[in-house]
Amino acid sequence: MTPNTCWLCKIFRAEENGISSKVSLEEVLQWSQSFESVLRSKYGPMIYKTYLKTEHSDENIEFWLACEAYKKIRSQRKRISTARKLFMSYIQPQAPNEINIDSPARKAILRNIQEPTQSCFDEAQRIIYKHMERDSYPRFLESQFYQKLKHSLQTNSNNSMVN
Numbered sequence: 001m002t003p004n005t006c007w008l009c010k011i012f013r014a015e016e017n018g019i020s021s022k023v024s025l026e027e028v029l030q031w032s033q034s035f036e037s038v039l040r041s042k043y044g045p046m047i048y049k050t051y052l053k054t055e056h057s058d059e060n061i062e063f064w065l066a067c068e069a070y071k072k073i074r075s076q077r078k079r080i081s082t083a084r085k086l087f088m089s090y091i092q093p094q095a096p097n098e099i100n101i102d103s104p105a106r107k108a109i110l111r112n113i114q115e116p117t118q119s120c121f122d123e124a125q126r127i128i129y130k131h132m133e134r135d136s137y138p139r140f141l142e143s144q145f146y147q148k149l150k151h152s153l154q155t156n157s158n159n160s161m162v163n
Helices: 003-011 025-030 035-040 044-054 058-071 076-091 103-112 122-142 144-162
Strands: none
Touching: 025 144, 035 044, 035 122, 044 058, 044 122, 044 144, 058 076, 058 122, 076 103, 103 122, 122 144
């Protein structure tokens, strides 16, 4: 077993942070139905992000989640500040957490960043969503990470039915 796998297994021990006692088998099984079901579930984004860390691509989910939070900002002052932070962290070339988006999307954000709207990151967010849905989501479902979580919850579910 690799060190990463051992570290990941620890995440799901109830005594570590309570995830395995909170996430349900039903929720975990729903994740295999669609990528959207992972993102819309209570624990899916956090668990998916943990998996993406093993692939060194957690900047994608971080950006996507940051965009979801950004859309809820009502204050123009806070929107401007947050838009600049998003740009500096994820969009600008050589950003610390640079995401993989095409040049037209990057240029559109650069134009819109001066007076950012709620939707100025929508195209980049859509691109990143598609990257995750097409690339890392299928690997997540096939990963030992997801399979062990599912198996652990199935085992716990079966044990609780016996008792």
